[in-house]
Amino acid sequence: MINGFRRKSLSRHREIRVPVALGAADDRLTLWASPGEYPVYDSYDYDYMAEDKVCESAYESALRAVSAGRTVLDIGTGRDLDWATLALEYGARHATAVEGMESTAVLARKTLEKSPYRDRLTLVRSWSTELETDRRFDLCVSEIIGSIGGSEGAAAALADAHARLLAPGGVMVPDRCVTMAGGICVRDIVPDLAFHPESLPYLDRIFASTGHPFDVRLLLSHPTPEALLTDHAPVETLEFAAGVTVEAVETAELTVHTAGRIDGLLLWINLWAHPQDPPIDALATETAWGTTYLPCFDEPVDVRPGDRLSVRLGRTLSDDGRHPDYHLRARLETVTGTHHGSFLSTHHGRVFRSNPLYEEIFSLR
Ligand SMILES: C[S@@+](CC[C@H](N)C(=O)[O-])C[C@H]1O[C@@H](n2cnc3c(N)ncnc32)[C@H](O)[C@@H]1O
Structure with a gap:
């Protein structure tokens, strides 16, 4: 979902450039x-996505409603393991977080080491379509949506997840x-x-x-x-x-x-x-x-x-x-x-x- 629009510093993070679209003055x-559809994400991009309150509140509302008691697969967890962590906060039993980019998975590993949920959270460096597991998950959460919805590969990845990785009756976030x-x-x-x-x-x-x-x-x-x-x-x-x-x-x-x-x-x-x-x-x-x-x-x-x-x-x-x-x-x-x-x-x-x-x-x- 990154658009690359970057500008000036934010108070919450030091030296972060923020997108024009998120409220800067230049119109x-x-x-x-x-x-967003290329493996070019860096720390600025993950900071920038973390600033998106609209996205955060929509995912928070969905995960609050569906996480309790479920096993979770977070596809494209990014640097911060955001949705896996939130699902665990809302009562999920266990989360498996997968990240395809090697450089991002290295950063995610550091996030995991500091996580209060590390005993219930597993991080795997893999593209979801290459994930080898016999497990089926009760909840699949992802944010691999592009500026054209499918441009970051959501259709192929989530069709595969739905068919191969989701348990019968499992829930997909996002829905559509x-x-x-x-x-x-x-x-x-x-x-x-x-x-x-x-x-x-x-x-x-x-x-x-x-x-x-x-x-x-x-x-x-x-x-x-x-x-x-x-x-x-x-x-x-x-x-x-x-x-x-x-x-x-x-x-x-x-x-x-x-x-x-x-x-x-x-x-x-x-x-x-x-x-x-x-x-x-x-x-x-x-x-x-x-x-x-x-x-x-x-x-x-x-x-x-x-x-x-x-x-x-x-x-x-x-x-x-x-x-x-x-x-x-x-x-x-x-x-x-x-x-x-x-x-x-x-x-x-x-x-x-x-x-x-x-x-x-x-x-x-
Ligand atoms: C838009 S970012 C979202 C990161 C984080 N989940 C968030 O919402 O801020 C998408 C991330 O998913 C990863 N990714 C995209 N498709 C993937 C797939 N099929 N399997 C694993 N990782 C994927 C990208 O490398 C990137 O780190």
Whole structure:
């Protein structure tokens, strides 16, 4: 869920840079490379996620309701073993916390040594999909949700956990995640079509992790709902509790409500940690999740109220078997005619400078 937006010091931690999205003064819209779906997390990122009170309170509410007496699997426990610890605080019998990144697992081991729950908490350095165990858990908790809900690999990981690691009648936290989309024009709302300078170290680490440059997903720092020129609708639905569909195509029919121009889509998550609680809405609230911009028309298309935007978003597993590639197609019906657009947003494929927007962004790097 990291968005990489970083700025200045917080009082709770020394020398921590905090995200623009979490309340700093700069309200200019800026572009960032999306880091959450790559093994690039560092201590700043874990500090930053720990600052997200919206996420914390949603998970706290869910774990308070479901932890008592259960055995727990915490997938992607991070440096701080947060959700495993919270589940134990709320009466879980035992927690197994798994973390895939070696460098993070080393930090998590230090957290475990100081934990008052260390006799009931087991830490395993493993990606959940590679976890070898005969055990089945009563509760699976994770926060591996991306700025597009499934972009960090939640669908493949949690489908595997649901099928292989969850006991019959077991509970999944979060329950579900729906990614919404609406039409925007990034060229009209972002003053500079360039990566924010503080995003560049992330970009280098992402490209180092994949071994080559590519059209990395773009996050837009804290837009408001007024940026949308259309209504919005779901384009990715992940039902973790019911057993998630890893590869799928979803469609949405959007209607323009404000005259202007459209060149792409803004996407953001609605996340239900517990089915009966209200969702975290990453566009309506200040949270550590970013909002994603996917380009789809090479040139902005003029629109007026009543025009129709049809969207088709497919997700297929990339060749790492964990992260999805997204295939966007759009059709915009306006008085000037029908406009077709598309974009392939790969996790690590060799798609580089594939359209004028990325050409411009990377030429300014
Ligand atoms: C967004 S962070 C969340 C960390 C912490 N649970 C929190 O909520 O602050 C996601 C963490 O999960 C790890 N991770 C992602 N997918 C995983 C998987 N399938 N198995 C194990 N670890 C995973 C990442 O390395 C990262 O440390």
